[in-house]
Amino acid sequence: MSTPGSSTSPGDSAVTPASTPPVRPTVPGANLSALRDHNAAAVLTLVRVAGEGGISRVELARQSGLTAQAISKIVQRLVEDGLLAETGRGASTGGKPRTLLTLVPEARWAVGAQLGRDALTVLRADLTGRVVADRRVPIDLAGWGPARVLDLLAEEVGRLLADVPRERVLGVGVASPGPLDQLAGVLHQVTGAPSWDGLPLRDEVAGRLGLPALIEKDSTAGVLSGLGSPNRAFVHLDRGLGAGLVLGGAVQRGARTNAGEFGHQTLDPNGPRCRCGNTGCVEALWAAAPTPQAAAAVLGEAVANLVRLLDLDEVVLGGREVLAAPDVYPAEILRVLAARLPDPAWQPVTVSLAPSGPNAVALGAAGLVLSRLFG
Ligand SMILES: [Zn+2]
Missing domain, CATH: 3.30.420.40 (ATPase, nucleotide binding domain)
Structure with missing residues (x-):
């Protein structure tokens, strides 16, 4: 199990585009204008993922599955729109060096x-x-x-x-x-x-x-604020408690786009009355805890339930209450996880603070x- 503050996220403030992989042009007879837009979006995503190093047209064609001619047209349009720039030349396996394309961050x-x-x-x-x-x-x-x-x-x-x-x-x-x-x-x-x-x-x-x-x-x-594990939760503890979920690389919103109402799970039916009207909700037990450590332990119990239910391997913490006690929450949640998971060595879970903090x-x-x- 990792130490508090560690993270598998490769970027500090990169917003996750990963739940929407590039669309390949495999639908015969699809509307051409829609197809063109999908393909442009796929090209933009590939250039974005390539980062500051850039990517060549040849590589774009290889990764997208589009033809060189299609890539050429899409790239031309994106350059004309100011979204892409030709910024350098990469190594070539023979013939002339390839021009590299990068995203223009301030284009939009x-x-x-x-x-x-x-x-x-x-x-x-x-x-x-x-x-x-x-x-x-x-x-x-x-x-x-x-x-x-x-x-x-x-x-x-x-x-x-x-x-x-x-x-x-x-x-x-x-x-x-x-x-x-x-x-x-x-x-x-x-x-x-x-x-x-x-x-x-x-x-x-x-x-x-x-x-x-x-x-x-x-x-x-x-949960969409940073890159991370394909199976992760963002636990947001502010005046209320909620969880954002990415499972199998896709954000999960549920039937009514309302998944993750995490704070009103009943942990103790005989517990204190919650502002929602029920008793013993996570939020109510958290609010009634006598010390920050005890409050963090309540959250840890709820997080352990979530991790076991969904088999998560990353929990990111955010919200004012967590950010106000950064030395307490990750450590306490890790402690509870170590006690609750049947085989912590086989089920490592990283617990970290959101890199973008209050943003x-x-x-x-x-x-x-x-x-x-x-x-
Ligand atoms: Zn409640």
Whole structure:
């Protein structure tokens, strides 16, 4: 089992494109324009994965399965759009050296926002998922209600984009506490914030900003904030507790896009009353714990259940409560895992803090927007 703070993530702030592998042109008779867009997205993804070293057209053709002619046309269009640049020459196995292509990070921007219960975080990320600007301001999600909070969101995003041409902004991803319907873009009964029930958050944000918008549950956004194991959870402990899940390399949202409501599992039916109305929920036991260590141990028990249920090998921790006690949570959770897993030596699980820290959830929301470009 690894030590706290270790991580298998290869990148600090890279937003995961891995759940959407390149699309190969294997569907006969598919709509040509759609096919072309899929293929362009696949090419962009391959160039992004290649990183600063770049990739040649020949290699793009080999990896994508597209013809050299198709690659040539797609690359030409992406260069004309400013998304790709020819940046150097690579070694050749014979004949002339190959021109290498790289992504132009600042060609487009994605905005990510996190609606927290008492803070609003907004950030701007480039095409590589690097955060170039961020802002965090206090709010009272339940007390202020939607109009005041969303007006402030629009104002803060406006500041982030003050010197950016709007046509270079891909859109805004907004992460919020759940439950919510990610596909419809509508919030449901957000615990403790009744004035937000039924709010069409996606359309409200898009209308205020004049930009495409997407919404996501905060914990699910968090799991998209960095690269990592194909079987991992992002455990988000703020004023509520949720888990974002990637299994088999794909993000899991469940039947109503509401998977990961982790905080209201019953750990002790005779336990303290929870604000959700049930008794002995993880959140209630966590809140009733007398010390930070005891609170972390409660979370550890819940994480151990999650790891055993889903056979995870990586748990990333985020949220204000965890970040406020970084020396306590990973160590305590690892201790409980070591006690609960039947064969810890055979079932190693890394437990680490999210590399992007307080920006993790908003960065994942920006990643949602980027994933639309990368296919
Ligand atoms: Zn509860």
